[in-house]
Amino acid sequence: MQIGLVGSGNMARAMARGWGEPVLCTAARPERARALAADLGGEAVASNAELARRADVVVLAHKPAQLAAVAAEVAPHARLIASVLGGTALAELRAAYPGARVHRFMPSTPVAVRAGVVAHAAGPDDDPGVLALFARLGTLVTVRDDQIDAAAGLMGCAPAYWALLVEAQVDAGVRAGIPAEQAGAMVVQTMAGSAALLQADGPDTLAMRRAVASPGGSTARGLAALERAGVRAAFSDAMDAVLGR
Ligand SMILES: NC(=O)c1ccc[n+]([C@@H]2O[C@H](COP(=O)([O-])OP(=O)(O)OC[C@H]3O[C@@H](n4cnc5c(N)ncnc54)[C@H](OP(=O)(O)O)[C@@H]3O)[C@@H](O)[C@H]2O)c1
Incomplete structure:
Protein backbone atom coordinates (compact mmCIF):
# COMPACT_ATOMS: atom_id res chain seq x y z
CA MET A 1 0.00 0.00 0.00
CA GLN A 2 1.72 3.23 -1.16
CA ILE A 3 1.56 5.83 1.62
CA GLY A 4 1.25 9.54 0.75
CA LEU A 5 1.90 12.04 3.54
CA VAL A 6 0.44 15.54 3.21
CA GLY A 7 2.78 17.38 5.57
CA SER A 8 6.37 16.54 6.49
CA GLY A 9 6.49 17.83 10.07
CA ASN A 10 6.93 16.14 13.44
CA MET A 11 4.06 13.65 13.21
CA ALA A 12 4.64 12.83 9.54
CA ARG A 13 8.27 12.06 10.35
CA ALA A 14 7.36 9.93 13.37
CA MET A 15 4.92 7.83 11.32
CA ALA A 16 7.26 7.48 8.32
CA ARG A 17 10.04 6.30 10.63
CA GLY A 18 7.68 3.78 12.25
CA TRP A 19 6.41 2.43 8.93
CA GLY A 20 9.96 2.06 7.68
CA GLU A 21 9.02 2.00 3.99
CA PRO A 22 9.31 4.59 1.21
CA VAL A 23 6.61 7.27 1.37
CA LEU A 24 5.45 10.03 -0.93
CA CYS A 25 5.32 13.38 0.85
CA THR A 26 4.60 17.09 0.44
CA ALA A 27 5.04 20.18 2.62
CA ALA A 28 4.29 23.88 2.36
CA ARG A 29 8.04 24.38 1.87
CA PRO A 30 9.27 21.74 -0.62
CA GLU A 31 12.68 21.49 1.10
CA ARG A 32 10.97 20.09 4.21
CA ALA A 33 9.43 17.27 2.14
CA ARG A 34 12.77 16.64 0.40
CA ALA A 35 14.46 16.39 3.80
CA LEU A 36 11.92 13.81 5.05
CA ALA A 37 12.31 11.70 1.89
CA ALA A 38 16.12 11.91 2.10
CA ASP A 39 16.21 11.00 5.80
CA LEU A 40 13.57 8.25 5.89
CA GLY A 41 13.16 7.02 2.32
CA GLY A 42 10.69 7.87 -0.40
CA GLU A 43 10.03 10.81 -2.66
CA ALA A 44 8.98 14.42 -2.22
CA VAL A 45 6.36 15.09 -4.88
CA ALA A 46 5.55 18.40 -6.51
CA SER A 47 1.94 18.85 -5.40
CA ASN A 48 -0.75 17.46 -3.13
CA ALA A 49 -2.77 16.56 -6.25
CA GLU A 50 0.09 14.46 -7.65
CA LEU A 51 0.54 12.80 -4.26
CA ALA A 52 -3.18 11.92 -4.14
CA ARG A 53 -3.04 10.47 -7.67
CA ARG A 54 -0.06 8.23 -6.85
CA ALA A 55 -0.79 7.15 -3.26
CA ASP A 56 -3.11 4.29 -2.26
CA VAL A 57 -3.79 6.02 1.06
CA VAL A 58 -3.41 9.76 1.69
CA VAL A 59 -2.42 10.54 5.28
CA LEU A 60 -3.37 14.07 6.34
CA ALA A 61 -0.49 15.24 8.59
CA HIS A 62 -0.81 18.99 8.09
CA LYS A 63 -2.35 21.40 10.60
CA PRO A 64 -6.13 21.31 11.12
CA ALA A 65 -6.55 24.87 9.78
CA GLN A 66 -5.38 23.70 6.35
CA LEU A 67 -8.16 21.10 5.96
CA ALA A 68 -10.17 22.97 3.28
CA ALA A 69 -7.17 24.17 1.26
CA VAL A 70 -5.60 20.68 1.18
CA ALA A 71 -8.93 18.97 0.42
CA ALA A 72 -9.43 21.24 -2.61
CA GLU A 73 -6.25 19.70 -4.09
CA VAL A 74 -6.51 16.13 -2.79
CA ALA A 75 -10.22 15.23 -2.79
CA PRO A 76 -10.68 14.90 -6.57
CA HIS A 77 -8.03 12.12 -6.71
CA ALA A 78 -8.06 10.29 -3.34
CA ARG A 79 -9.82 6.99 -2.57
CA LEU A 80 -8.59 6.37 0.99
CA ILE A 81 -8.01 9.20 3.49
CA ALA A 82 -6.43 8.79 6.93
CA SER A 83 -6.41 11.91 9.07
CA VAL A 84 -4.31 12.54 12.18
CA LEU A 85 -5.52 16.14 12.47
CA GLY A 86 -6.14 17.22 16.06
CA GLY A 87 -9.66 18.38 16.96
CA THR A 88 -11.13 17.55 13.55
CA ALA A 89 -14.23 15.35 13.79
CA LEU A 90 -15.01 12.53 11.39
CA ALA A 91 -18.05 14.46 10.11
CA GLU A 92 -15.84 17.44 9.13
CA LEU A 93 -13.41 15.10 7.38
CA ARG A 94 -16.19 13.30 5.51
CA ALA A 95 -17.65 16.65 4.41
CA ALA A 96 -14.23 17.70 3.08
CA TYR A 97 -13.69 14.34 1.31
CA PRO A 98 -17.18 13.24 0.17
CA GLY A 99 -15.92 10.78 -2.45
CA ALA A 100 -13.36 8.92 -0.34
CA ARG A 101 -13.32 6.38 2.48
CA VAL A 102 -12.30 8.52 5.45
CA HIS A 103 -10.50 7.42 8.65
CA ARG A 104 -9.61 9.39 11.76
CA PHE A 105 -6.62 8.49 13.95
CA MET A 106 -4.79 10.13 16.85
CA PRO A 107 -1.20 8.89 17.09
CA SER A 108 1.55 9.65 19.60
CA THR A 109 5.18 10.31 18.74
CA PRO A 110 6.45 6.88 19.98
CA VAL A 111 4.95 5.53 16.72
CA ALA A 112 8.45 6.36 15.46
CA VAL A 113 9.70 3.24 17.26
CA ARG A 114 6.45 1.26 16.74
CA ALA A 115 5.59 1.72 20.41
CA GLY A 116 2.97 4.42 20.06
CA VAL A 117 -0.69 4.42 20.87
CA VAL A 118 -2.96 5.13 17.92
CA ALA A 119 -6.50 6.03 18.90
CA HIS A 120 -8.93 5.27 16.08
CA ALA A 121 -12.39 6.74 15.71
CA ALA A 122 -14.80 3.98 14.67
CA GLY A 123 -16.44 5.03 11.43
CA PRO A 124 -18.57 3.73 8.58
CA ASP A 125 -15.72 3.79 6.04
CA ASP A 126 -13.21 1.69 8.02
CA ASP A 127 -10.93 -0.21 5.65
CA PRO A 128 -9.05 -3.23 7.09
CA GLY A 129 -5.88 -2.36 5.14
CA VAL A 130 -5.77 1.18 6.57
CA LEU A 131 -6.40 -0.09 10.11
CA ALA A 132 -3.61 -2.67 9.70
CA LEU A 133 -1.25 0.05 8.46
CA PHE A 134 -1.77 2.14 11.62
CA ALA A 135 -1.71 -0.95 13.88
CA ARG A 136 1.89 -1.46 12.71
CA LEU A 137 2.81 1.74 14.61
CA GLY A 138 1.99 0.36 18.07
CA THR A 139 -1.24 -0.28 19.95
CA LEU A 140 -4.43 0.59 18.06
CA VAL A 141 -7.34 1.48 20.35
CA THR A 142 -10.75 2.05 18.76
CA VAL A 143 -13.03 4.58 20.47
CA ARG A 144 -16.01 6.71 19.46
CA ASP A 145 -15.27 9.81 17.42
CA ASP A 146 -16.45 12.06 20.28
CA GLN A 147 -13.87 10.41 22.59
CA ILE A 148 -10.85 11.16 20.41
CA ASP A 149 -10.09 14.57 21.96
CA ALA A 150 -10.04 13.04 25.46
CA ALA A 151 -7.90 10.20 24.10
CA ALA A 152 -5.52 12.83 22.74
CA GLY A 153 -5.29 14.26 26.27
CA LEU A 154 -4.31 10.80 27.54
CA MET A 155 -1.93 9.56 24.87
CA GLY A 156 -1.31 12.14 22.13
CA CYS A 157 0.00 14.76 24.57
N1 LIG B 1 3.03 16.33 17.07
C1 LIG B 1 2.27 15.46 17.71
O1 LIG B 1 2.66 14.86 18.71
C2 LIG B 1 0.87 15.16 17.18
C3 LIG B 1 0.11 14.15 17.83
C4 LIG B 1 -1.14 13.82 17.30
C5 LIG B 1 -1.65 14.49 16.21
N2 LIG B 1 -0.93 15.49 15.64
C6 LIG B 1 -1.51 16.20 14.49
O2 LIG B 1 -0.62 16.03 13.39
C7 LIG B 1 -0.73 17.18 12.53
C8 LIG B 1 0.67 17.71 12.24
O3 LIG B 1 1.26 18.08 13.47
P1 LIG B 1 2.82 18.32 13.56
O4 LIG B 1 3.14 18.41 15.00
O5 LIG B 1 3.52 17.32 12.71
O6 LIG B 1 2.92 19.78 12.88
P2 LIG B 1 4.14 20.40 12.02
O7 LIG B 1 5.43 19.84 12.51
O8 LIG B 1 3.92 21.86 12.03
O9 LIG B 1 3.90 19.83 10.55
C9 LIG B 1 2.87 20.30 9.71
C10 LIG B 1 3.30 20.03 8.29
O10 LIG B 1 2.26 20.41 7.39
C11 LIG B 1 2.89 21.02 6.27
N3 LIG B 1 1.93 21.81 5.48
C12 LIG B 1 1.39 23.00 5.75
N4 LIG B 1 0.55 23.38 4.76
C13 LIG B 1 0.59 22.39 3.84
C14 LIG B 1 -0.02 22.19 2.57
N5 LIG B 1 -0.90 23.06 2.08
N6 LIG B 1 0.26 21.07 1.88
C15 LIG B 1 1.12 20.13 2.39
N7 LIG B 1 1.74 20.27 3.58
C16 LIG B 1 1.48 21.39 4.29
C17 LIG B 1 4.00 21.84 6.88
O11 LIG B 1 4.91 22.25 5.89
P3 LIG B 1 6.29 23.01 6.30
O12 LIG B 1 7.15 21.94 6.91
O13 LIG B 1 6.83 23.53 5.02
O14 LIG B 1 5.89 24.07 7.29
C18 LIG B 1 4.55 20.80 7.87
O15 LIG B 1 5.46 19.93 7.22
C19 LIG B 1 -1.61 18.21 13.24
O16 LIG B 1 -2.90 18.23 12.66
C20 LIG B 1 -1.66 17.70 14.67
O17 LIG B 1 -2.89 18.01 15.31
C21 LIG B 1 0.34 15.84 16.08
Whole structure:
Protein backbone atom coordinates (compact mmCIF):
# COMPACT_ATOMS: atom_id res chain seq x y z
CA MET A 1 0.00 0.00 0.00
CA GLN A 2 1.72 3.23 -1.16
CA ILE A 3 1.56 5.83 1.62
CA GLY A 4 1.25 9.54 0.75
CA LEU A 5 1.90 12.04 3.54
CA VAL A 6 0.44 15.54 3.21
CA GLY A 7 2.78 17.38 5.57
CA SER A 8 6.37 16.54 6.49
CA GLY A 9 6.49 17.83 10.07
CA ASN A 10 6.93 16.14 13.44
CA MET A 11 4.06 13.65 13.21
CA ALA A 12 4.64 12.83 9.54
CA ARG A 13 8.27 12.06 10.35
CA ALA A 14 7.36 9.93 13.37
CA MET A 15 4.92 7.83 11.32
CA ALA A 16 7.26 7.48 8.32
CA ARG A 17 10.04 6.30 10.63
CA GLY A 18 7.68 3.78 12.25
CA TRP A 19 6.41 2.43 8.93
CA GLY A 20 9.96 2.06 7.68
CA GLU A 21 9.02 2.00 3.99
CA PRO A 22 9.31 4.59 1.21
CA VAL A 23 6.61 7.27 1.37
CA LEU A 24 5.45 10.03 -0.93
CA CYS A 25 5.32 13.38 0.85
CA THR A 26 4.60 17.09 0.44
CA ALA A 27 5.04 20.18 2.62
CA ALA A 28 4.29 23.88 2.36
CA ARG A 29 8.04 24.38 1.87
CA PRO A 30 9.27 21.74 -0.62
CA GLU A 31 12.68 21.49 1.10
CA ARG A 32 10.97 20.09 4.21
CA ALA A 33 9.43 17.27 2.14
CA ARG A 34 12.77 16.64 0.40
CA ALA A 35 14.46 16.39 3.80
CA LEU A 36 11.92 13.81 5.05
CA ALA A 37 12.31 11.70 1.89
CA ALA A 38 16.12 11.91 2.10
CA ASP A 39 16.21 11.00 5.80
CA LEU A 40 13.57 8.25 5.89
CA GLY A 41 13.16 7.02 2.32
CA GLY A 42 10.69 7.87 -0.40
CA GLU A 43 10.03 10.81 -2.66
CA ALA A 44 8.98 14.42 -2.22
CA VAL A 45 6.36 15.09 -4.88
CA ALA A 46 5.55 18.40 -6.51
CA SER A 47 1.94 18.85 -5.40
CA ASN A 48 -0.75 17.46 -3.13
CA ALA A 49 -2.77 16.56 -6.25
CA GLU A 50 0.09 14.46 -7.65
CA LEU A 51 0.54 12.80 -4.26
CA ALA A 52 -3.18 11.92 -4.14
CA ARG A 53 -3.04 10.47 -7.67
CA ARG A 54 -0.06 8.23 -6.85
CA ALA A 55 -0.79 7.15 -3.26
CA ASP A 56 -3.11 4.29 -2.26
CA VAL A 57 -3.79 6.02 1.06
CA VAL A 58 -3.41 9.76 1.69
CA VAL A 59 -2.42 10.54 5.28
CA LEU A 60 -3.37 14.07 6.34
CA ALA A 61 -0.49 15.24 8.59
CA HIS A 62 -0.81 18.99 8.09
CA LYS A 63 -2.35 21.40 10.60
CA PRO A 64 -6.13 21.31 11.12
CA ALA A 65 -6.55 24.87 9.78
CA GLN A 66 -5.38 23.70 6.35
CA LEU A 67 -8.16 21.10 5.96
CA ALA A 68 -10.17 22.97 3.28
CA ALA A 69 -7.17 24.17 1.26
CA VAL A 70 -5.60 20.68 1.18
CA ALA A 71 -8.93 18.97 0.42
CA ALA A 72 -9.43 21.24 -2.61
CA GLU A 73 -6.25 19.70 -4.09
CA VAL A 74 -6.51 16.13 -2.79
CA ALA A 75 -10.22 15.23 -2.79
CA PRO A 76 -10.68 14.90 -6.57
CA HIS A 77 -8.03 12.12 -6.71
CA ALA A 78 -8.06 10.29 -3.34
CA ARG A 79 -9.82 6.99 -2.57
CA LEU A 80 -8.59 6.37 0.99
CA ILE A 81 -8.01 9.20 3.49
CA ALA A 82 -6.43 8.79 6.93
CA SER A 83 -6.41 11.91 9.07
CA VAL A 84 -4.31 12.54 12.18
CA LEU A 85 -5.52 16.14 12.47
CA GLY A 86 -6.14 17.22 16.06
CA GLY A 87 -9.66 18.38 16.96
CA THR A 88 -11.13 17.55 13.55
CA ALA A 89 -14.23 15.35 13.79
CA LEU A 90 -15.01 12.53 11.39
CA ALA A 91 -18.05 14.46 10.11
CA GLU A 92 -15.84 17.44 9.13
CA LEU A 93 -13.41 15.10 7.38
CA ARG A 94 -16.19 13.30 5.51
CA ALA A 95 -17.65 16.65 4.41
CA ALA A 96 -14.23 17.70 3.08
CA TYR A 97 -13.69 14.34 1.31
CA PRO A 98 -17.18 13.24 0.17
CA GLY A 99 -15.92 10.78 -2.45
CA ALA A 100 -13.36 8.92 -0.34
CA ARG A 101 -13.32 6.38 2.48
CA VAL A 102 -12.30 8.52 5.45
CA HIS A 103 -10.50 7.42 8.65
CA ARG A 104 -9.61 9.39 11.76
CA PHE A 105 -6.62 8.49 13.95
CA MET A 106 -4.79 10.13 16.85
CA PRO A 107 -1.20 8.89 17.09
CA SER A 108 1.55 9.65 19.60
CA THR A 109 5.18 10.31 18.74
CA PRO A 110 6.45 6.88 19.98
CA VAL A 111 4.95 5.53 16.72
CA ALA A 112 8.45 6.36 15.46
CA VAL A 113 9.70 3.24 17.26
CA ARG A 114 6.45 1.26 16.74
CA ALA A 115 5.59 1.72 20.41
CA GLY A 116 2.97 4.42 20.06
CA VAL A 117 -0.69 4.42 20.87
CA VAL A 118 -2.96 5.13 17.92
CA ALA A 119 -6.50 6.03 18.90
CA HIS A 120 -8.93 5.27 16.08
CA ALA A 121 -12.39 6.74 15.71
CA ALA A 122 -14.80 3.98 14.67
CA GLY A 123 -16.44 5.03 11.43
CA PRO A 124 -18.57 3.73 8.58
CA ASP A 125 -15.72 3.79 6.04
CA ASP A 126 -13.21 1.69 8.02
CA ASP A 127 -10.93 -0.21 5.65
CA PRO A 128 -9.05 -3.23 7.09
CA GLY A 129 -5.88 -2.36 5.14
CA VAL A 130 -5.77 1.18 6.57
CA LEU A 131 -6.40 -0.09 10.11
CA ALA A 132 -3.61 -2.67 9.70
CA LEU A 133 -1.25 0.05 8.46
CA PHE A 134 -1.77 2.14 11.62
CA ALA A 135 -1.71 -0.95 13.88
CA ARG A 136 1.89 -1.46 12.71
CA LEU A 137 2.81 1.74 14.61
CA GLY A 138 1.99 0.36 18.07
CA THR A 139 -1.24 -0.28 19.95
CA LEU A 140 -4.43 0.59 18.06
CA VAL A 141 -7.34 1.48 20.35
CA THR A 142 -10.75 2.05 18.76
CA VAL A 143 -13.03 4.58 20.47
CA ARG A 144 -16.01 6.71 19.46
CA ASP A 145 -15.27 9.81 17.42
CA ASP A 146 -16.45 12.06 20.28
CA GLN A 147 -13.87 10.41 22.59
CA ILE A 148 -10.85 11.16 20.41
CA ASP A 149 -10.09 14.57 21.96
CA ALA A 150 -10.04 13.04 25.46
CA ALA A 151 -7.90 10.20 24.10
CA ALA A 152 -5.52 12.83 22.74
CA GLY A 153 -5.29 14.26 26.27
CA LEU A 154 -4.31 10.80 27.54
CA MET A 155 -1.93 9.56 24.87
CA GLY A 156 -1.31 12.14 22.13
CA CYS A 157 0.00 14.76 24.57
CA ALA A 158 1.51 12.32 27.05
CA PRO A 159 4.98 11.86 25.53
CA ALA A 160 5.52 15.54 26.39
CA TYR A 161 4.14 14.93 29.90
CA TRP A 162 6.46 11.96 30.47
CA ALA A 163 9.40 13.98 29.14
CA LEU A 164 8.61 16.67 31.71
CA LEU A 165 8.32 14.09 34.51
CA VAL A 166 11.62 12.46 33.51
CA GLU A 167 13.28 15.89 33.53
CA ALA A 168 11.86 16.68 36.99
CA GLN A 169 13.04 13.33 38.39
CA VAL A 170 16.49 13.67 36.85
CA ASP A 171 16.82 17.16 38.33
CA ALA A 172 15.82 15.75 41.74
CA GLY A 173 18.46 13.03 41.33
CA VAL A 174 21.13 15.57 40.40
CA ARG A 175 20.18 17.63 43.43
CA ALA A 176 20.66 14.50 45.55
CA GLY A 177 24.16 13.99 44.07
CA ILE A 178 23.72 11.59 41.12
CA PRO A 179 25.27 12.68 37.77
CA ALA A 180 22.63 13.57 35.15
CA GLU A 181 23.57 10.80 32.73
CA GLN A 182 23.25 8.06 35.34
CA ALA A 183 20.09 9.64 36.77
CA GLY A 184 18.59 9.73 33.26
CA ALA A 185 19.41 6.06 32.63
CA MET A 186 17.80 5.07 35.93
CA VAL A 187 14.65 7.15 35.46
CA VAL A 188 13.97 6.17 31.84
CA GLN A 189 14.55 2.45 32.45
CA THR A 190 12.39 2.56 35.56
CA MET A 191 9.59 4.14 33.52
CA ALA A 192 9.95 1.47 30.81
CA GLY A 193 10.22 -1.35 33.36
CA SER A 194 7.20 -0.15 35.35
CA ALA A 195 5.16 -0.05 32.13
CA ALA A 196 6.34 -3.56 31.22
CA LEU A 197 5.36 -4.86 34.69
CA LEU A 198 1.90 -3.27 34.48
CA GLN A 199 1.46 -4.82 31.03
CA ALA A 200 2.61 -8.25 32.25
CA ASP A 201 0.67 -8.36 35.53
CA GLY A 202 -2.40 -6.30 34.62
CA PRO A 203 -3.14 -2.65 35.29
CA ASP A 204 -3.48 -2.90 39.10
CA THR A 205 -1.66 0.29 40.05
CA LEU A 206 -2.57 0.03 43.73
CA ALA A 207 -0.94 -3.42 43.96
CA MET A 208 2.16 -2.00 42.26
CA ARG A 209 2.36 0.87 44.75
CA ARG A 210 1.80 -1.46 47.74
CA ALA A 211 4.61 -3.73 46.47
CA VAL A 212 7.08 -0.82 46.65
CA ALA A 213 5.79 1.21 49.59
CA SER A 214 6.28 -0.61 52.89
CA PRO A 215 4.36 0.85 55.85
CA GLY A 216 6.12 3.90 57.24
CA GLY A 217 8.89 3.56 54.66
CA SER A 218 10.66 5.97 52.38
CA THR A 219 8.46 5.30 49.30
CA ALA A 220 5.33 5.95 51.36
CA ARG A 221 6.83 9.27 52.43
CA GLY A 222 7.74 10.09 48.81
CA LEU A 223 4.22 9.23 47.60
CA ALA A 224 2.69 11.40 50.32
CA ALA A 225 4.89 14.30 49.21
CA LEU A 226 3.71 13.87 45.60
CA GLU A 227 0.07 13.80 46.74
CA ARG A 228 0.60 16.96 48.82
CA ALA A 229 2.11 18.65 45.77
CA GLY A 230 -1.11 17.89 43.88
CA VAL A 231 0.03 15.39 41.27
CA ARG A 232 -3.51 14.01 40.69
CA ALA A 233 -5.04 17.48 40.44
CA ALA A 234 -2.30 18.50 38.02
CA PHE A 235 -3.17 15.66 35.60
CA SER A 236 -6.88 16.41 35.93
CA ASP A 237 -6.23 20.09 35.18
CA ALA A 238 -4.06 19.12 32.21
CA MET A 239 -6.96 17.13 30.71
CA ASP A 240 -9.31 20.10 31.18
CA ALA A 241 -6.74 22.37 29.53
CA VAL A 242 -6.40 20.01 26.55
CA LEU A 243 -10.17 19.90 26.14
CA GLY A 244 -10.35 23.71 26.38
CA ARG A 245 -12.51 23.67 29.52
N1 LIG B 1 3.03 16.33 17.07
C1 LIG B 1 2.27 15.46 17.71
O1 LIG B 1 2.66 14.86 18.71
C2 LIG B 1 0.87 15.16 17.18
C3 LIG B 1 0.11 14.15 17.83
C4 LIG B 1 -1.14 13.82 17.30
C5 LIG B 1 -1.65 14.49 16.21
N2 LIG B 1 -0.93 15.49 15.64
C6 LIG B 1 -1.51 16.20 14.49
O2 LIG B 1 -0.62 16.03 13.39
C7 LIG B 1 -0.73 17.18 12.53
C8 LIG B 1 0.67 17.71 12.24
O3 LIG B 1 1.26 18.08 13.47
P1 LIG B 1 2.82 18.32 13.56
O4 LIG B 1 3.14 18.41 15.00
O5 LIG B 1 3.52 17.32 12.71
O6 LIG B 1 2.92 19.78 12.88
P2 LIG B 1 4.14 20.40 12.02
O7 LIG B 1 5.43 19.84 12.51
O8 LIG B 1 3.92 21.86 12.03
O9 LIG B 1 3.90 19.83 10.55
C9 LIG B 1 2.87 20.30 9.71
C10 LIG B 1 3.30 20.03 8.29
O10 LIG B 1 2.26 20.41 7.39
C11 LIG B 1 2.89 21.02 6.27
N3 LIG B 1 1.93 21.81 5.48
C12 LIG B 1 1.39 23.00 5.75
N4 LIG B 1 0.55 23.38 4.76
C13 LIG B 1 0.59 22.39 3.84
C14 LIG B 1 -0.02 22.19 2.57
N5 LIG B 1 -0.90 23.06 2.08
N6 LIG B 1 0.26 21.07 1.88
C15 LIG B 1 1.12 20.13 2.39
N7 LIG B 1 1.74 20.27 3.58
C16 LIG B 1 1.48 21.39 4.29
C17 LIG B 1 4.00 21.84 6.88
O11 LIG B 1 4.91 22.25 5.89
P3 LIG B 1 6.29 23.01 6.30
O12 LIG B 1 7.15 21.94 6.91
O13 LIG B 1 6.83 23.53 5.02
O14 LIG B 1 5.89 24.07 7.29
C18 LIG B 1 4.55 20.80 7.87
O15 LIG B 1 5.46 19.93 7.22
C19 LIG B 1 -1.61 18.21 13.24
O16 LIG B 1 -2.90 18.23 12.66
C20 LIG B 1 -1.66 17.70 14.67
O17 LIG B 1 -2.89 18.01 15.31
C21 LIG B 1 0.34 15.84 16.08
